[in-house]
Amino acid sequence: MGRFASTVEFYARYREPYPSTFFQKVAEQIGPRGDETLLDVGCGPGMLAIGFAPFVGSCTGLDPEPLMIAAAKAAAAEAGVALSLIDGRIEEFPMTQTYDVITIGRAHHWLERAPTLAVLERILAHDSGHILICRASSVETPETPWVKPYRKVRSAWASGPAEKHYRVDPSEWFRDSCFSAVGETSVTERSQVTIADLIGRALSRSNTSPEVVAGGQGKFETQIAEALEPFVQDGVLEEQIVARASIFGRLP
Numbered sequence: 001m002g003r004f005a006s007t008v009e010f011y012a013r014y015r016e017p018y019p020s021t022f023f024q025k026v027a028e029q030i031g032p033r034g035d036e037t038l039l040d041v042g043c044g045p046g047m048l049a050i051g052f053a054p055f056v057g058s059c060t061g062l063d064p065e066p067l068m069i070a071a072a073k074a075a076a077a078e079a080g081v082a083l084s085l086i087d088g089r090i091e092e093f094p095m096t097q098t099y100d101v102i103t104i105g106r107a108h109h110w111l112e113r114a115p116t117l118a119v120l121e122r123i124l125a126h127d128s129g130h131i132l133i134c135r136a137s138s139v140e141t142p143e144t145p146w147v148k149p150y151r152k153v154r155s156a157w158a159s160g161p162a163e164k165h166y167r168v169d170p171s172e173w174f175r176d177s178c179f180s181a182v183g184e185t186s187v188t189e190r191s192q193v194t195i196a197d198l199i200g201r202a203l204s205r206s207n208t209s210p211e212v213v214a215g216g217q218g219k220f221e222t223q224i225a226e227a228l229e230p231f232v233q234d235g236v237l238e239e240q241i242v243a244r245a246s247i248f249g250r251l252p
């Protein structure tokens, strides 16, 4: 089983969403004509491809996890978006065509850097291609004091790479490559979540997936609920999601 297989049923429903204003703001920044080809690398259930679809001409998602491909297919059908899907790893990407926009969301830290950079160099459109490294996460603020105790329970159960593996700075990742940063966009959105949502979100993460917490899933869920209960008001917790896109283009 791939490390994301058991997260799939929780991912599309509970993982921090990219706000709709995020897609609008990024589109304003890169100024698409509307006929661009977009490739979403490590598309998961297709959140980025589906969100950017109204701004480009065609979208393709790539992912090596067949259950994620199935989830992306279902999400695209529900959203009424035409999404082509390729089952595979970017390092062995078979297509020879180029793409105007390549998105990589919450995934660049999983990719083998050197072979991925070689593929990106081959498939990014030459004149005005953009690579968007995207992420969205719930941030700790004075209004969201539950974030720290929630993370503490997750860390205690997590298995896999250390936390810093997930925090690879996009500019560092592209250092000494033929790409350089051309901009950055961020959007903050306030919303409300329930304890059940945050349990689902924890299970959507590969380091606290159902496969990882395995026989302890009931205890894991109880510990999350106990950590969050003191912060619940009227059945919900306030949250702030920050979504960011680091935008890269070819070196002049």
Ligand SMILES: C[S@@+](CC[C@H](N)C(=O)[O-])C[C@H]1O[C@@H](n2cnc3c(N)ncnc32)[C@H](O)[C@@H]1O
Binding pocket: 004, 015, 041, 042, 043, 044, 045, 046, 047, 048, 062, 063, 064, 065, 068, 088, 089, 090, 091, 104, 105, 106, 107, 110, 111, 112, 134
């Ligand atoms: C955390 S999910 C991100 C999903 C989505 N892009 C998002 O922004 O929420 C990471 C995805 O990267 C995929 N992935 C892992 N290694 C990959 C590789 N070498 N090439 C392409 N995708 C990969 C995983 O299967 C998983 O679906």
